[in-house]
Amino acid sequence: MEMFIFTQHFYRVSWLHRKIMATINSINKLTQNLTVDPGVAGDAYIQHRRVSTPVFSMGVDDDAGDSFKISHSAALGTSDVFIMTQNGERTLPLQSLFLAYLSTTVNNVTGDGTGYVVIYDTVIKDYGSDYNNATGVFTAPTTGRYYFNNNAYYLSGVTGGTHVLDRMATSNGVYYGSAFPTNEILPGFYGYQNAVVINGGIFCDMDAGDTAYMTIVGGGTGTSKVDDIYGGNCYTWFGGYLVC
Amino acid sequence: MTTQNSINRMTSVLKTDSIASDGYEQFSIATVNKYRMGIDADDSDSFKIAYGSSLGVNDYFVMDTDGNLTLPYQPAFFATMTTSVSSVTGDGTVYTIIQDVEKYDVGANYNNANGIFTAPVDGYYFLSAALAYQMGFITGATYFLQYIKTTKRNYVLNNLPGRKRVNNFYAVTNTIKTVGSVIANMDAGDTAYHVVEGVGGLKNGNVYIYTTFLSGFLAT
Numbered sequence: 001m002e003m004f005i006f007t008q009h010f011y012r013v014s015w016l017h018r019k020i021m022a023t024i025n026s027i028n029k030l031t032q033n034l035t036v037d038p039g040v041a042g043d044a045y046i047q048h049r050r051v052s053t054p055v056f057s058m059g060v061d062d063d064a065g066d067s068f069k070i071s072h073s074a075a076l077g078t079s080d081v082f083i084m085t086q087n088g089e090r091t092l093p094l095q096s097l098f099l100a101y102l103s104t105t106v107n108n109v110t111g112d113g114t115g116y117v118v119i120y121d122t123v124i125k126d127y128g129s130d131y132n133n134a135t136g137v138f139t140a141p142t143t144g145r146y147y148f149n150n151n152a153y154y155l156s157g158v159t160g161g162t163h164v165l166d167r168m169a170t171s172n173g174v175y176y177g178s179a180f181p182t183n184e185i186l187p188g189f190y191g192y193q194n195a196v197v198i199n200g201g202i203f204c205d206m207d208a209g210d211t212a213y214m215t216i217v218g219g220g221t222g223t224s225k226v227d228d229i230y231g232g233n234c235y236t237w238f239g240g241y242l243v244c
Numbered sequence: 245m246t247t248q249n250s251i252n253r254m255t256s257v258l259k260t261d262s263i264a265s266d267g268y269e270q271f272s273i274a275t276v277n278k279y280r281m282g283i284d285a286d287d288s289d290s291f292k293i294a295y296g297s298s299l300g301v302n303d304y305f306v307m308d309t310d311g312n313l314t315l316p317y318q319p320a321f322f323a324t325m326t327t328s329v330s331s332v333t334g335d336g337t338v339y340t341i342i343q344d345v346e347k348y349d350v351g352a353n354y355n356n357a358n359g360i361f362t363a364p365v366d367g368y369y370f371l372s373a374a375l376a377y378q379m380g381f382i383t384g385a386t387y388f389l390q391y392i393k394t395t396k397r398n399y400v401l402n403n404l405p406g407r408k409r410v411n412n413f414y415a416v417t418n419t420i421k422t423v424g425s426v427i428a429n430m431d432a433g434d435t436a437y438h439v440v441e442g443v444g445g446l447k448n449g450n451v452y453i454y455t456t457f458l459s460g461f462l463a464t
Contacts, residue, residue, distance in 0.1 A: 032262035034260055036275070037273065038273065039275070044278070045273055046269070050412075059271050060273060062273050064279075084304050087317065089319055089462060091365060091367045091462065095464040100446070120306050124429060127464075149426060170335075188409035188410045191387035196403060196405075197400060198426050199402070237399070
């Protein structure tokens with residue numbers, strides 16, 4: 001099939017050359033344009049190889065609504081890394097991205113100033129397998145700028161923290177989200193499930209191998225480690241992706 | 245022979261060039277032009293992928309010579325409110341906020357009549373919302389929740405007490421302003437909307453025009 005398509009390319013380009021006076025070879029001379037067309041139904045694409053091994057293919061996928069694709073394979077439709085639909089909607093199906101949540105409430109994890117590292121154990125998606133749901137740590141696969149956001153349901157015990165704050169640490173920075181008083185110092189300061197939500201979002205730079213994780217800190221004078229973080233779908237979560 | 249024909253053999257470099265106009269590759273199927281990719285001489289030599297057969301028309305991917313990438317047709321929207329709405333929750337009513345004014349809505353996927361965004365393709369969407377909530381005093385909610393609700397799951401952005409429980413818990417214009425965001429997975433046709441739910445009192449909570457919004461874009 002591939003040979004057939006390439007043969008079609010050959011005849012079509014030869015025809016174009018004749019038509020535009022141009023036996024202008026696009027390789028060793030120059031031409032304004034190169035048309036890639038199988039002449040019949042089928043993908044129209046250019047394949048980039050190294051030592052005869054296909055690495056990336058790029059062109060129009062005739063099998064998927066005529067999307068323009070870049071694929072990390074010999075054929076469009078397999079390992080697509082860039083998809084642009086006919087309406088201009090671009091997705092990056094294999095871009096590093098994760099979203100995970102805490103499935104079960106963890107008890108007595110902070111309140112005394114402990115920075116508790118939340119382990120979001122249930123993974124909704126983890127393209128690239130860069131997030132570790134056993135440790136709660138995301139590791140950047142490549143140098144770039146990443147966006148992260150998180151939410152946490154915080155339940156303060158009777159002798160727990162008088163305040164709570166949201167903190168994300170990366171290998172080269174610490175970033176804070178929201179912070180609130182708790183019921184311990186401001187009676188009645190809680191919502192559903194006797195909890196308050198704290199959250200944050202940050203756009204930050206990371207080098208390949210750098211890590212990011214979330215900590216929740218409940219603390220204050222005379223407090224003890226009796227505070228909980230509420231679990232369930234989707235109360236306490238952590239997500240992020242490579243933006244650029 | 246260091247260069248070979250790119251069609252039936254191979255080459256390491258393929259060049260398109262012209263005297264003063266675009267240099268491009270045209271991808272077509274059965275002579276129907278689908279996409280054109282190359283340098284737009286009429287737009288400061290930006291590198292583009294355009295739908296159809298002309299750079300400069302339906303440019304879906306634009307990379308300028310400084311490396312700035314824009315996606316002019318990428319789904320994105322930002323919507324606010326023209327007027328506050330009164331007595332919409334506080335008694336447990338789950339109220340969908342209708343942000344009726346679109347500052348922008350690329351792809352027309354947000355409906356400003358019902359406040360619902362519909363995903364045009366499978367992907368991950370960055371969704372962000374801000375709520376200015378005016379709580380009823382004494383008789384209002386004991387607590388309130390702010391969500392972004394999608395077809396797949398509800399994302400609770402905030403969960404805070406009401407003034408019935410904490411009397412002086414309010415800020416400018418007697419509101420509490422809460423914000424939040426999520427990177428949500430959505431399939432084509434899935435919906436997302438912005439919700440406030442006040443619980444434990446009378447239905448006298450208001451959504452105030454002041455900076456309430458819902459926005460989003462297709463991230464990956």
